[in-house]
Amino acid sequence: MQEEQSLTFEHLTPEEYKVMREGATEPPYSNDFVEVKDGVFHCKACGNPLFKAEDKFDSGTGWPSFIQPITPDAVQYKTDWKMFVPRIEVLCGKCQSHLGHVFDDGPKPTGKRFCMNGVALKVQKDT
Numbered sequence: 001m002q003e004e005q006s007l008t009f010e011h012l013t014p015e016e017y018k019v020m021r022e023g024a025t026e027p028p029y030s031n032d033f034v035e036v037k038d039g040v041f042h043c044k045a046c047g048n049p050l051f052k053a054e055d056k057f058d059s060g061t062g063w064p065s066f067i068q069p070i071t072p073d074a075v076q077y078k079t080d081w082k083m084f085v086p087r088i089e090v091l092c093g094k095c096q097s098h099l100g101h102v103f104d105d106g107p108k109p110t111g112k113r114f115c116m117n118g119v120a121l122k123v124q125k126d127t
Contacts, residue, residue, distance in 0.1 A: 009045055009097075019117045020045050020097035023082065023089070028062025031118020039125040040070065041116075048094035050074050050121070051114065059106070059113055064121065066114040067106055075099065075114075090114060 009021055018024040033041075033056075041051040041064070051066040051074075059065035069075045073093050080089035080101065090099045099120045106113035 012045060016044060016119050020099075020120050023080070023098045025100075026063075026117045026119045030062075031064065031121075033064040033118050033121065033123070034058070036064075036123055039123045041066075041121045041123055043092040043095060043097055043099070044120055044122045045097045046092060046095040047122075048074060048092050050092065050099070051116070053123070057107055059115065061115060063100065064116045064118050065106070066116065067110045067112055069114065077102070090116070 009017060012020060015026070019026055036053055036056070039053045040049050041053065042049050049070050052070055055066045055068055057065055057067065075093050076091045076096065078089045078091060080087045088102045090102050091097060092099060097120060098117075100114065100116035103113045103115060104111060
């Protein structure tokens with residue numbers, strides 16, 4: 001737990017910092033994760049494994065979308081009122097970086113759409 005509290009986030013670019021630490025949203029279609037079909041998506045700030053590529057789907061929104069996190073504790077949730085209506089914000093379960101939001105309009109079997117900012121993710125390909 002001590003290690004988590006000592007994260008400085010100095011390695012993040014200004015855009016990554018704005019999204020992950022200040023809760024901004026990157027423009028749609030500004031990432032190159034559309035074609036990624038294998039591997040594990042990790043938090044760019046701390047390396048925490050978040051989502052499997054096999055759980056990714058094309059939501060047509062321009063952001064990487066997943067049906068579920070890799071484990072239930074990989075992410076945390078918080079009510080976000082920035083748009084004047086409540087949305088469920090998704091945070092990294094390890095460093096609490098802002099990742100995106102989850103919506104109830106995803107495909108089966110979960111019915112969830114974890115709509116993530118690509119700038120907050122890095123992929124480790126399966127070997």
